[in-house]
Amino acid sequence: MRVLVTGGAGFIGHNLVKTLLSNQHQVNILDITSSEDSRVKTLVQMGASYYQGDIRDSNSITTAGQDCTHIVHLAAQTSVPASVENPTLNDEINIIGTRNIIDFINSHDIKKIVSASSAAVYGNCDQIPLSEESAGDCLSPYAESKFQNEADLFSLVNDSTEVHVLRFFNVYGPGQGTDSNYAAVIPSFVEKIISGQSPTIFGDGSQSRDFVEVSDVVGLILQILADENDVPNDVYNVATQTETSILELLQLVSKSIKEIDPSIPIPDVNYQGKRSGDIDISLANIAKVKSAFNWQPKHSIEAGIASLVAYELGS
Ligand SMILES: NC(=O)c1ccc[n+]([C@@H]2O[C@H](COP(=O)([O-])OP(=O)(O)OC[C@H]3O[C@@H](n4cnc5c(N)ncnc54)[C@H](O)[C@@H]3O)[C@@H](O)[C@H]2O)c1
Secondary structure (H helix, E strand, O other): OEEEEEOOOOHHHHHHHHHHHHOOOEEEEEEOOOOOOHHHHHHHHHOOEEEEOOOOOHHHHHHHOOOOOEEEEOOOOOOHHHHHHOHHHHHHHHHHHHHHHHHHHHOOOOOEEEEEEEHHHHOOOOOOOEOHHHOOOOOOHHHHHHHHHHHHHHHHOOOOOEEEEEEEOEEEOOOOOOOOOOOOHHHHHHHHHHOOOOOEEEOOOOOEEOEEEHHHHHHHHHHHHHOOOOOOOEEEEEOOOOOEEHHHHHHHHHHHHHHHOOOOOOOOOEEEOOOOOOOOEOOEOOHHHHHHHOOOOOOOHHHHHHHHHHHHOOO
């Protein structure tokens, strides 16, 4: 397999590229990030071919996609607030960019594409746990663009290419910045506590999310790329079907920090008003992905947080 990974310099992307390379696959990365970026340099040293470019530019895709047999499409404008501020830019990157990928597929011999969608397409749907068919309450241009991507991939990609769309819930793990738009709460809790500042919780902390560890996500993508069973084109939730409240999450982070360094004091929580638009519960039904790919997330939130805190503390 030679895999084109768009967004391969990003959080999920760089974790995926490392695993693809260590499994002896060849990888071409297309990302707008500078080739001088330290993460990019590491991936190149490990054997990836790096193409700095923009998915809005068809020529960049053609150059980066040369000789590729499979595509994992992760590049996107990923910020909900930025999509509200500048919906035109959001749509250019997410909708036009993805249509450019589709045009590339339709004029090349691509066996499979695995493309990133988001739990954002469920909006405030209250049919918990969230099943794939209950999507569509898109509350932001970001969510709308992800939902449009799904429709475009299923209707525009030629029949000889398999299409698998993954709706990621809150992916967390090593290499995620505090500015990340999904599980940023975890690195931000760690950063605040180890620097002696109060971690911030918006609302009372009872709001819950479905957190999934990045290596479980990467494992699923690898499994889908390698799968020979001709699984029909479809869309899947990628999560653990486990509800974790923000307060529980803070307790887990605090416990893991204490276990590594008991001398670090745990500051009191800085409670702020609930943010408008924050949903109370986000919990996926993952029956479909489990049965289609015999996939099961391996990391409990307890184990995942413990290893992430150990990574952040360098121990
Ligand atoms: N991390 C999560 O919890 C989560 C949840 C739901 C959906 N997703 C989706 O998964 C994918 C990967 O997310 P991530 O967390 O790794 O995000 P990320 O922001 O870390 O990575 C996105 C990458 O895309 C690149 N990029 C942005 N615009 C580009 C452009 N025009 N051309 C080329 N490259 C461009 C960025 O430089 C970055 O490296 C995204 O599509 C995101 O919407 C992620």
